[in-house]
Amino acid sequence: MKLLKLGGSIITNKAGWKEANLKNIENLAKSVAKAWKNSSRDWVIVHGAGSFGHPLVVKYKINDGVKNTAQKLSFALTHDACMELSVLVCSALNAEGVPAISIPPAMIITSKNKRIHSFNVELIDNYLKSGYVPLLFGDMVPDLELGGSVCSGDQVISYLGKSAEQIILATNVDGVLDDSGKVIPMVTQSNFNEISKHLKDSGKKDVTGAMAGKLKELLELETPSYIVNGLTPERVEALMLGREALCTKVAKK
Numbered sequence: 025m026k027l028l029k030l031g032g033s034i035i036t037n038k039a040g041w042k043e044a045n046l047k048n049i050e051n052l053a054k055s056v057a058k059a060w061k062n063s064s065r066d067w068v069i070v071h072g073a074g075s076f077g078h079p080l081v082v083k084y085k086i087n088d089g090v091k092n093t094a095q096k097l098s099f100a101l102t103h104d105a106c107m108e109l110s111v112l113v114c115s116a117l118n119a120e121g122v123p124a125i126s127i128p129p130a131m132i133i134t135s136k137n138k139r140i141h142s143f144n145v146e147l148i149d150n151y152l153k154s155g156y157v158p159l160l161f162g163d164m165v166p167d168l169e170l171g172g173s174v175c176s177g178d179q180v181i182s183y184l185g186k187s188a189e190q191i192i193l194a195t196n197v198d199g200v201l202d203d204s205g206k207v208i209p210m211v212t213q214s215n216f217n218e219i220s221k222h223l224k225d226s227g228k229k230d231v232t233g234a235m236a237g238k239l240k241e242l243l244e245l246e247t248p249s250y251i252v253n254g255l256t257p258e259r260v261e262a263l264m265l266g267r268e269a270l271c272t273k274v275a276k277k
């Protein structure tokens with residue numbers, strides 16, 4: 025299994041409310057399709073929720089428990105919005121000839137206190153074996169302790185990453201940047217403390233920790249991952265094909 029995340033910061037306008045960026049979605053779909061047609065197979069694609077997730081979670085206050093009926097309705101509305109975005113991404117991939125199938129995490133993941141507790145990975149594996157491209161996304165999922173919780177696309181990547189051979193995360197920056205805006209080529213557990221001074225708080229635009237949250241999910245994995253700018257989709261395509269591109273490599277050591 026190979027993993028590609030399409031960040032919510034590229035496929036949506038994160039400052040808006042349920043605003044998709046169709047041009048960016050199309051451009052990414054084209055590059056992914058080129059790599060896929062160039063025999064780069066076995067990909068599971070995960071997309072972020074962007075403005076179809078984060079602002080709803082903040083507005084409805086469902087980041088710390090979904091207990092009463094009003095919160096359950098908010099869970100439903102947020103899940104629905106995430107699926108709406110997924111249909112757009114899935115249709116764009118299908119239009120380019122990639123047989124993507126959108127699989128809502130709400131149907132195959134259960135969390136416990138915000139961390140994935142069970143995950144029907146067999147379903148994903150079966151789709152992969154049959155030649156499809158499973159498309160997962162940041163979603164609301166049932167939670168054994170909290171009633172419901174956010175499961176970020178980054179957490180899905182981190183979970184599946186334990187058995188992945190290649191991991192790429194496309195977001196709206198060239199990689200992890202230092203204070204002068206230069207790309208930090210490599211982040212490891214040993215330099216994480218040092219580079220964390222460059223990680224800015226995303227305010228309320230990202231309820232799962234933006235770049236800092238992403239790095240924490242990735243630094244535990246045995247397989248290295250690559251954070252690349254999805255606004256230059258040719259870089260995503262290059263990495264998918266095992267070629268070099270400007271990015272940050274994240275590795276345990």
Ligand SMILES: Nc1ncnc2c1ncn2[C@@H]1O[C@H](COP(=O)(O)OP(=O)(O)OP(=O)(O)O)[C@@H](O)[C@H]1O
Pocket residue numbers: 030031032033034071072073074075162177194195196197199200201202222223224225226230232233234235236238
């Ligand atoms: N030092 C840093 N280097 C790079 N990005 C940083 C840094 N500090 C904070 N960030 C923020 O992290 C953001 C990327 O994380 P974010 O979670 O918002 O993107 P995403 O994963 O594409 O979105 P989503 O979570 O919706 O999928 C960047 O847009 C930037 O604003």
Ligand SMILES: [Mg+2]
Pocket residue numbers: 072176178230232233234235
């Ligand atoms: Mg994020």
